[in-house]
Amino acid sequence: MATENGTRRGYLxxxxxxxxxxxxxxxxxxxxxxYSLTAAPGPVLAGGPSLAQYGExxxxxxxxxxxxxxxxxxxxxxxxxxxxxxxxxYFVAFHAGRAKFAWAIALTIPFWTSYLLRVFAWKIILGxxxxxxxxxLSLHLISTPLSALLxxxxxxxxxxxxxxxxxAILPIYVSLEKIDRALLEAATDLGDGPARRFLxxxxxxxxxxxxxxxxLIFVPTTGDYVTPSLVGGPQGAMIANLIAIQxxxxxxxxxxxxxxxxxxxxxxxxxxxxxxxxxxAVRAVK
Amino acid sequence: MKALxxxxxxxxxxxxxxxxxxxxxxxxxxxxxxxxxxxFTLQWYRELFADVAMLHAFGNSLEVGAVTALLSTVLGLMAxxxxxxxxxxxxxxVLGFISLPLFIPDIVLGLSLLLLLGAVDFPLSLAAVVLxxxxxxxxxxxxxxxxxxxxxxRNLEEASADLGEGPWMTFWRLTFPLMxxxxxxxxxLTFITSFDEFLLAYFLSGxxxxxxxxxxxxxxxxxxxxxxLALGALILLASVVVVILAEWTRNxxxxxxxxxx
Numbered sequence: 001m002a003t004e005n006g007t008r009r010g011y012l013x014x015x016x017x018x019x020x021x022x023x024x025x026x027x028x029x030x031x032x033x034x035y036s037l038t039a040a041p042g043p044v045l046a047g048g049p050s051l052a053q054y055g056e057x058x059x060x061x062x063x064x065x066x067x068x069x070x071x072x073x074x075x076x077x078x079x080x081x082x083x084x085x086x087x088x089x090y091f092v093a094f095h096a097g098r099a100k101f102a103w104a105i106a107l108t109i110p111f112w113t114s115y116l117l118r119v120f121a122w123k124i125i126l127g128x129x130x131x132x133x134x135x136x137l138s139l140h141l142i143s144t145p146l147s148a149l150l151x152x153x154x155x156x157x158x159x160x161x162x163x164x165x166x167x168a169i170l171p172i173y174v175s176l177e178k179i180d181r182a183l184l185e186a187a188t189d190l191g192d193g194p195a196r197r198f199l200x201x202x203x204x205x206x207x208x209x210x211x212x213x214x215x216l217i218f219v220p221t222t223g224d225y226v227t228p229s230l231v232g233g234p235q236g237a238m239i240a241n242l243i244a245i246q247x248x249x250x251x252x253x254x255x256x257x258x259x260x261x262x263x264x265x266x267x268x269x270x271x272x273x274x275x276x277x278x279x280x281a282v283r284a285v286k
Numbered sequence: 287m288k289a290l291x292x293x294x295x296x297x298x299x300x301x302x303x304x305x306x307x308x309x310x311x312x313x314x315x316x317x318x319x320x321x322x323x324x325x326f327t328l329q330w331y332r333e334l335f336a337d338v339a340m341l342h343a344f345g346n347s348l349e350v351g352a353v354t355a356l357l358s359t360v361l362g363l364m365a366x367x368x369x370x371x372x373x374x375x376x377x378x379x380v381l382g383f384i385s386l387p388l389f390i391p392d393i394v395l396g397l398s399l400l401l402l403l404g405a406v407d408f409p410l411s412l413a414a415v416v417l418x419x420x421x422x423x424x425x426x427x428x429x430x431x432x433x434x435x436x437x438x439x440r441n442l443e444e445a446s447a448d449l450g451e452g453p454w455m456t457f458w459r460l461t462f463p464l465m466x467x468x469x470x471x472x473x474x475l476t477f478i479t480s481f482d483e484f485l486l487a488y489f490l491s492g493x494x495x496x497x498x499x500x501x502x503x504x505x506x507x508x509x510x511x512x513x514x515l516a517l518g519a520l521i522l523l524a525s526v527v528v529v530i531l532a533e534w535t536r537n538x539x540x541x542x543x544x545x546x547x
Contacts, residue, residue, distance in 0.1 A: 006372055007373075007374060009372065010371065010372025010374045011368070011374065013364045013365070013367055013372075014364070014365055014368040014374070014380060016361060016364060017362070017364055017365040017384065018365075018380065018383070018384075020357075020361055020420060020421070020424070021383065021384055021386075021421060021424065023417070024399065024417050024418065024421035025386060025387060025390075025421045026383075027402055028395070028398035028399045028401060028402040029390075029394075029398050031398060031401050031405060032394070032398035032401060035401060044405070084297065087290060087293050087294075088293070088294055088297045090290070091290045091291065091293070091294045092294075095287065095291070101533075103294075105529065105530065106298065107298070108529060109525070109526055109529055110301045110302055110305045112482075112522075112525035112526075112528070112529050113305050113308070113518065113521060113522045113525055114498065114518055114521050115484065115498075116484050116498050116502060116505075117308060117501065117514070117515075117518040117521070118304065118305060120505060120518075121304040121307050121308060122304060124307060124311070124319050125304060125307065129318065129319075129320050130319070130320065131307060131320065133320075134320035134321040134322075135321045138321050138322050162300065162301070162304060165301060215389075216388070219391070220389075220391055220392070222391065223391020223392065223393050225392070226485065230505070240391065240393045243393060243394075243397065244393065244397075247397055247400070253401065256397065257397075257398075257401075260391075260394045260397065261394075263391075264390070264391070264394060
């Protein structure tokens with residue numbers, strides 16, 4: 001089938017998509033890289049390439065703190081979301097019976113509401129005059145509203161955990177669903193108890209789903225802008241807020257570009273380390 | 287087992303309760319979003335439908351969503367066809383390249399596109415938003431369509447060719463109808479993704495707001511909040527209908543598999 005002619009037609013068929021992605025993604029990213037190598041705000045690469053912006057991005061303690069906070073918040077969100085989602089996905093894959101399909105739909109519906117409004121809902125819930133405080137007040141459980149709920153990293157973690165739940169449930173569910181049930185029976189026949197069977201068969205075989213979910217959540221949440229803006233306050237601000245400020249208010253595009261690329265590099269390195277560590281850990285268990 | 291079922295119920299409550307606050311408070315007769323509830327009203331819905339700026343932004347979002355869905359599905363279809371039908375060298379790299387937006391924060395995609403459009407003097411507009419949304423949606427469209435095409439029996443196409451149909455007729459009379467459920471799912475998924483997308487639209491839309499950009503602008507005004515909640519409740523309702531429709535068309539596809547087997 002793979003004749004010369006056919007191969008050429010295949011590449012031809014692929015070319016419009018590649019052209020659009022080159023225009024809409026690759027070219028903009030390349031320009032972003034060039035901006036990050038520009039020494040001062042102004043024309044791109046004026047005065048030759050320079051690493052000054054990266055120096056600035058990494059030298060300031062305030063910026064470094066934001067980098068670490070973004071990574072820490074996202075890592076926590078990823079861990080909590082995946083841990084909470086695993087039993088849920090396990091239930092749907094192994095114990096939902098005929099209702100499996102209904103569960104799958106029920107679990108995805110909340111995620112098709114506006115992302116903005118889902119995040120905003122948490123501002124309403126956690127706010128000073130919000131749902132939790134007004135409910136506790138009207139039940140006479142507190143006498144003054146709690147102000148510690150909103151505008152801090154905790155609010156960001158809770159909100160992101162809720163907002164990204166589907167991205168954990170679905171990949172884990174798919175990987176659990178793929179497990180050959182005969183393997184589980186075999187393990188039981190050979191004398192494994194439920195706990196041992198889970199650790200030796202189910203968990204390792206569902207690991208691709210768990211890792212996929214973790215990456216799908218960790219990578220975009222480090223760059224999330226909406227959630228820290230709405231519920232984070234100054235203590236819960238993340239790197240995306242700083243990047244946006246450089247572009248919108250300060251007008252320092254080169255620094256904004258360097259911050260964006262430095263944060264992407266940090267995220268990539270963290271994610272790669274994590275995947276390697278997780279694989280090694282599972283091999284040790286097996 | 288019982289514990290697991292209880293956990294599943296709790297988890298579902300965690301997912302739904304925050305979202306259900308939107309419809310609840312959208313009918314509450316008070317500007318303040320707090321308990322106790324102060325009575326039933328349709329006032330916020332009346333305000334919503336009288337809001338010309340909201341309706342305009344809604345129209346913009348429909349337009350951007352429709353164009354994005356169409357473009358990314360057609361491009362996704364061509365690419366999916368190319369990598370499933372032909373054994374191409376570097377197909378893996380190509381798929382990785384197209385999936386890249388999944389791993390790039392939206393803020394980076396949005397700002398870098400903003401830089402490029404500025405560099406070539408392309409005006410910030412709904413067209414600029416479409417360009418950003420297509421790059422964001424293509425990975426989704428491609429995933430759905432490739433999954434559909436991989437379940438496709440190639441013998442059928444050979445049979446069609448043997449019976450004297452040319453490649454185009456084979457495509458229109460055989461491949462396309464069998465692909466239809468996948469195409470419908472890709473259209474819906476990309477439309478919803480574009481319709482809901484905020485950050486790229488925020489940077490690229492210029493003076494023409496999409497619905498999420500409009501909502502973002504309203505969140506600063508406490509007196510506008512109940513109306514925004516009414517809008518959120520309607521979006522939720524529409525999403526439920528669309529998701530159920532989408533699942534239904536996907537299942538249609540599954541049961542049609544017997545034709546392909």
